[in-house]
Amino acid sequence: MSISFFVQYFFVLTLDRAVDRLYRKSDFNSERERMEHLFTLYSKQPKRLIYMKFRHNAVKTVLFVFLPLLFSNHALADEAADIAAIEQAAQRWIELYTTGDLDRLMTLYTEDAIVALHGRPALRGAEQVRNFFAPGMGKSRVTFEIDIEEIQVHGDTAHLLSKYYLTAEPKDGGDVYRDAGRSLLIYKRNADNEWKLYLDIDQATPDARF
Structure with missing residues (x-):
């Protein structure tokens, strides 16, 4: 089971117990007895009861500690999924490039993609990228390896830094x-x-050599 499941379970259990303590100190013998006691409190002192709920330390602990933890856990899970998807997209590019599958390779780019290879003018747009790759595709036995150094997600954009x-x-x-x-x-x-490839900037660097 995931961490998220246990956080949610603990949150619900803690909240339920905290609210029960607001009713009275002793336990209830049945759910009906509990509900009758609650309605009695509401009929006599509704404003005070509502005020007590929000003031009670146990409820405040749940609201200000466990709820942020729960949402934070979901955010981390989403980011991990995005990072995995981006890494998969990079590996898919390598697979299609090394096998010479130009048509499928181009599906990995955005229409306004920019490719800036070191020592060459920048290619702007998917058509220019295709025209650059087309003459040499499938004419060589190609190996392409990357050493990923960093992947970070920034909302709907992300960057991947690697040696190649x-x-x-x-x-x-x-x-x-x-x-x-x-x-x-x-x-x-x-x-x-x-995740589609929008920008590819390559450069020669002394710490990435054969």
């Missing part, structure tokens, strides 16, 4: 091409809750 190592061996012979460096990827969440 590319090797391309032409299938018809020729020199093997190698490239290594560091890349900064910016992802955007679309209306279908999918």
Whole structure:
């Protein structure tokens, strides 16, 4: 069972016990006796009873300690799911790039994607990105590895920082091409809750070499 389940269970149990203590010190023999006692209190001193509920230390503890903890736990779970989805999107890019599947590769980009490779002019828009990749796709045996250094989510955008190592061996012979460096990827969440690659900036760096 998840931590969230135990937090919610403890929250409900604590709140129930706290409210019970507001009724009277001794336990009730039945649910009916409890409800009758409650209605009697409401009929005699409704304002005081409401005031007591919000003032009672046990209730305040639940409201100001356990509720924030519960929501915080949900937020952490959502962020972990987003990070996992972004890492999966990065691995999917590697799979499609190394196998030369250009059509599926382009589905990972936003329409207004920007790709800025070191030593080259920036590519703007999915069409320019496609035209850049198209001539060489499927013509080499490619290996591409990344060493993820950081993933952070900022609402509907996220960034992934990693080192990368590319090797391309032409299938018809020729020199093997190698490239290594560091890349900064910016992802955007679309209306279908999918993370798409919006910005790819690569640079040569002395701490990422073959």
